[in-house]
Amino acid sequence: MLQRDLQALYEQNCFGLELDKRTKPFAWFINPIWRSSSNIMSCEQAQHYLLLEQLLPQSLPVDLKNDIRSKAEHALNRLNGNKPDWLTGAHNDSVTVKTDSKVIEQIEHVIKYKRAVSAEVCRTIYDDAYWLQFNELSFYDLREESGVLMASFMVGTLHDKCYQIPLYRVRNVKILQKQRREPSPEQISSLRLAINKGKRETEINLVIKVPEQSVVNLGFIEFGELINKQTLEGEMSLLTFKVTETRQLLERLLKAADWLEVVEPVSLRQHIINKLKQAHLNYSL
Secondary structure (H helix, E strand, O other), X not given: OOHHHHHHHHHOOOOOEEEEOOOOOOEEEEOHHHHOOOOXXXXXXXXXXXXXXXXXXXXXXXXXXXXXXXXXHHHHHOEOOEOOOOOOOHHHOOOOOOOOHHHHHHHHHHHHHOXXXXXXXXXXXXXXXXXXXXXXXXXXXXXXXXXXXXXXXXXXXXXXXXXXXXXXXEEEEEEEXXXXXXXXXXXXXXXXXXXXXXXXXXXXXXXXXXXXXOOOOOOOOOOOEEEEEEEEOOOEEEEEEEEEEOHHHHHHHHHOOOOOEEEEOHHHHHHHHHHHHHHHHHHOO
């Protein structure tokens, strides 16, 4: 990992990183509290994994990113059989479109006078919402999109990625006595490309397996343009629709999961499997 990546994690008090300035380049070591070989994740470790997932440097290898995201998912879903105390009730926090007028004034002020802030940001991972404290954020843009105020910002002093979130997901803003970071044109362009990509709706070929007498097979319900139909053994049918991949589509497929099986795309099938596994855990006796 690059020195600047370690520095970014150190500034966020992440993973017990300690800095030894007696040598050059500076030496890094991990606080003994973090060197345990226990398989049980502590509340503090869980918090840090969630924070680290938000700060992953682009230079990190894919396998390491996936390992961190896997641990972040574990941190959110289970901690020694239960959700951690710091997460309990977090997903019940009311996150509404109504934005605190004081927060708006503060963000407008720091954008105008180019000041950095510390603040809590509400992030959602794996359907759980939680508030994370960031010691330093640099807000540089505020604009309205579809009636919602969206704020663009950078994290820390070294992390090179720009983010955009609804302003109602920011709270407890404190203006710092230091200048904010200024994103480069390339960083701003990268953020805009990511936003525009997220707005584009993707067309997919949805392949589902349903009973012959189902409302879908009989034509009473359509997911999109039917482009192929195949009869299978056991009074089942394989249907292929050309559809637009949306959250509404996922919700419809989940509601019909007791009689409809998604075959392709594999990524959508796996997402539904994960949802059903979580539901089984929640309702198992």
